[in-house]
Amino acid sequence: MSVFAYPSEVIRDAEVPLLEAGVPLMARAARALANISIDTLTADRGQIAGARVCVLAGPGNNAGDALFAAATLARRGAAVAIITLFDRTHDEGLSAARRAGAEVFAFTATGSDTAPAGPTRTEADASTAPAPGPARAEALHELVRADLVLDGILGTGGRRGLPEHIASLLADWAPHRTGRLLAVDVPSDLSPDAEGAETRLHADRTVTFGGLKAELVDPRVNEFTGSIDVIDIGLGLDTGLAFAELLDSDDLVTDFPRPDAAGHKYSRGVVGVLAGSEDYPGAGVLTTTSAVNTGAGMVRYLGSAFVAEFVIGLHPEVVSASGRVNAVVFGPGDPEPEFVQAVVDALTDTHIPVIIDAGGLDMVGRAEAMAGTWMADRPIIITPHAGELARLLSRLLGEIITATRIGEDPIGWARQAAELTGTIVLLKGHHTIIATPDGHIVLPEPGPANLATAGSGDVLAGILGTLTAIASARHRYDGDDRPLPSNEWARLAGLGVLVHNAVGQRAVTASGFADALAEVVDELIHGRH
Structure with missing residues (x-):
């Protein structure tokens, strides 16, 4: 615990x-x-x-x-x-x-x-x-x-x-x-x-x-x-x-969000996924599959028709039409700019939580991204690995920051990035570090080494998107207008990392992780852990 x-x-x-x-x-x-x-x-x-x-x-x-x-x-x-x-x-x-x-x-x-x-x-x-x-x-x-x-x-x-x-x-x-x-x-x-x-x-x-x-x-x-x-x-x-909270698998078993008997698909959370492109369609499939298998009430695919064909061919329950969402995950697989802009326009004047991964990280901290204030007044979780965080900080600080320097003080750099960007920073690695803008740290227990494989981050992004959507929907349907503290979003992200760890115990490839999610989540929901 x-x-x-x-x-x-x-x-x-x-x-x-x-x-x-x-x-x-x-x-x-x-x-x-x-x-x-x-x-x-x-x-x-x-x-x-x-x-x-x-x-x-x-x-x-x-x-x-x-x-x-x-x-x-x-x-x-x-x-x-x-x-x-x-x-x-x-x-x-x-x-x-x-x-x-x-x-x-x-x-x-x-x-x-x-x-x-x-x-x-x-x-x-x-x-x-x-x-x-x-x-x-x-x-x-x-x-x-x-x-x-x-x-x-x-x-x-x-x-x-x-x-x-x-x-x-x-x-x-x-x-x-x-x-x-x-x-x-x-x-x-x-x-x-x-x-x-x-x-x-x-x-x-x-x-x-x-x-x-x-x-x-x-x-x-x-x-x-x-x-x-x-x-x-x-x-x-x-x-x-406290300076930090450490999470382990017992926290996951206790706190994984289970469906309410009186709930419906919208109260279970609707997650929008903008992932994949004509160059990298697999990222769209992996992110969407993991969002579906983590237990979302509904998943909307917001990217190109080309990638949507792959996604819906595997998951006919995915909706490709725009509509209400409780969270959005975008960035895996470098989605085309026109789809990114459409999502940004839809997010403007809302408080919907956003998960930003991979190619989407280039927007963080840029003046043009902030011009419409779409990144303000909402929970944002960014999910860089050390190399991506180094590039982001180099741009923000105006000096060369290397992945090696990040590895020499991962907690310190994650905290600095969270303060600079105003986002929750999930620094991926064997020891994943989650930092909030006020300096609080969440440390999930490490996962298996085989999670370090191509596409694994796309799977994590989908998990985080669904868990964030569920939390956002529950908060909305509870009628509480107060924003959730950043510490709670960080802890939720930590639970997502623990889910990711659990699927890493059952498969060795990213597509295997995405498929194993259905089994892991079924056990968590029904108590067969």
């Missing part, structure tokens, strides 16, 4: 009144981290007793979470080693770990082997602190032989870039690592654009507390976070403050 991701400052602000009231947030977090650590060790080794656990302890509260969890593991029989990496750490957590029998090693920027005040294995030598070499060797030895390492170095308040003594230690450990790595709250040094990725911390699992942090949902950091566990510690976060 939907999971919301929040800016870190929203989560920190929500913690403040609870901490002031004495709510034991750290105890809740540490308990959950200990339980996940126990599950991890049990799965790998069959037992906790005798396991070697190493904590990389920084100066903040995430180190406290790790240290209290380590104390629990030590009481269960694990051999716990704590490596303090700064001149301070979480004192209460460190004391708890020591009382439970953990050994403490210091590896700070000065190279001292002495840990913060308290008994350690090297206390006898504290008056003559050894050179950096032995301290480094000890720390590396503990890391190499650990079955489980807890990364409690830096949390959400930490700056990007680890101090050199820590970065070099981790680089030396990387080729010899055999145990699991759990990141506490967020992986330390989580920087998607940093160099030297092979020697940075790659967590097998990230355990984050209070709410999902925005930095963890960036597609570029997946290799550093591993799987993510979101632990509810009672913050009661306001979803209105």
